[in-house]
Amino acid sequence: MRGTPCGTGTVPRALSLRGVDKTFATRDGQPLRVLSDITLDVGPGTFVALLGPSGCGKTTVLRLANGLIQPDAGSVEVFGAPARPGPDMGFVFQSFRLIPWATVRANVDFALRALPLADAERAERADRYIAMVGLSRFADSYPRELSGGMKQRVALARAFACEPRILLMDEPFASIDAQTRELMQIELMRLWMLQRSMVLFVTHSVDEAILLADRIVLMGPRPGRIMETLDVDLPRPRWTYDVRSDPRYRTLRAHLARRMFELVMNDPHSEFFGRDLTGHWTPDSPDG
Numbered sequence: 001m002r003g004t005p006c007g008t009g010t011v012p013r014a015l016s017l018r019g020v021d022k023t024f025a026t027r028d029g030q031p032l033r034v035l036s037d038i039t040l041d042v043g044p045g046t047f048v049a050l051l052g053p054s055g056c057g058k059t060t061v062l063r064l065a066n067g068l069i070q071p072d073a074g075s076v077e078v079f080g081a082p083a084r085p086g087p088d089m090g091f092v093f094q095s096f097r098l099i100p101w102a103t104v105r106a107n108v109d110f111a112l113r114a115l116p117l118a119d120a121e122r123a124e125r126a127d128r129y130i131a132m133v134g135l136s137r138f139a140d141s142y143p144r145e146l147s148g149g150m151k152q153r154v155a156l157a158r159a160f161a162c163e164p165r166i167l168l169m170d171e172p173f174a175s176i177d178a179q180t181r182e183l184m185q186i187e188l189m190r191l192w193m194l195q196r197s198m199v200l201f202v203t204h205s206v207d208e209a210i211l212l213a214d215r216i217v218l219m220g221p222r223p224g225r226i227m228e229t230l231d232v233d234l235p236r237p238r239w240t241y242d243v244r245s246d247p248r249y250r251t252l253r254a255h256l257a258r259r260m261f262e263l264v265m266n267d268p269h270s271e272f273f274g275r276d277l278t279g280h281w282t283p284d285s286p287d288g
């Protein structure tokens with residue numbers, strides 16, 4: 001494991017956030033400072049995991065990177081220009097966001113319509129990416145006919161088919177069962193190793209971050225800030241061997257799990273704040 005400064009000198013930047021602050025207004029009109037001084041440079045083709053406890057502002061960073069919202073201070077640039085939504089930028093959400101009345105093929109085709117492709121080229125590309133996620137037999141099925149894992153594979157095919165330079169992924173596998181989730185991680189890695197978009201991947205899972213990322217950015221809460229940036233020095237592809245038995249994996253995992261635990265326990269806004277979860281537990285203890 002190797003800590004790195006956030007700046008990367010002469011490396012060309014796919015995504016660059018500089019001194020970003022963001023404040024929202026709460027329902028009662030009070031300001032809520034969500035991000036403080038976020039500085040992050042990511043080179044093309046790099047897979048970055050944004051890891052942090054609930055509410056620390058991970059999704060807000062994605063929305064800034066997508067240009068959907070603007071920072072109150074600082075700058076957000078994508079390949080040297082202010083961030084804005086467009087076909088260069090893909091998004092994959094936890095909730096799949098497929099068009100319910102369109103078939104698998106039509107869902108992918110619809111996304112491709114944002115690109116300057118001839119009809120035949122678009123159809124070929126849609127079918128190719130559907131095949132890449134193993135869903136050719138389901139190309140004419142509707143989302144309601146698919147399992148959660150299959151729907152997310154359609155969402156992956158749709159995102160990668162556009163061949164975006166940047167892919168923003170917001171906890172895409174969080175609602176999928178544990179076994180399918182591991183398979184989805186492999187599916188994602190297969191696609192990414194072929195295409196190498198820059199990926200910003202939000203997760204709460206330490207294991208998922210280590211299995212997928214070149215770099216892990218650990219965020220802390222209230223206001224959200226970068227606590228630590230770590231390069232993952234484990235060889236790829238990581239699913240071809242038992243990465244969990246690698247001492248580097250165990251060291252990194254133990255470190256990140258402890259940091260995540262501390263971030264939650266030391267956050268005065270957390271419901272766990274001040275509780276002694278690690279003390280000796282007996283059936284009579286008040287928290288039992």
Ligand SMILES: Nc1ncnc2c1ncn2[C@@H]1O[C@H](COP(=O)(O)OP(=O)(O)OP(=O)(O)O)[C@@H](O)[C@H]1O
Binds near residue numbers: 024034
């Ligand atoms: N548009 C908004 N208006 C007001 N508050 C907002 C808005 N968007 C986000 N927030 C607040 O900002 C904080 C950070 O939210 P965000 O979704 O970025 O965190 P997160 O780390 O992605 O959380 P989680 O892991 O639970 O999804 C939360 O307290 C959230 O309620």
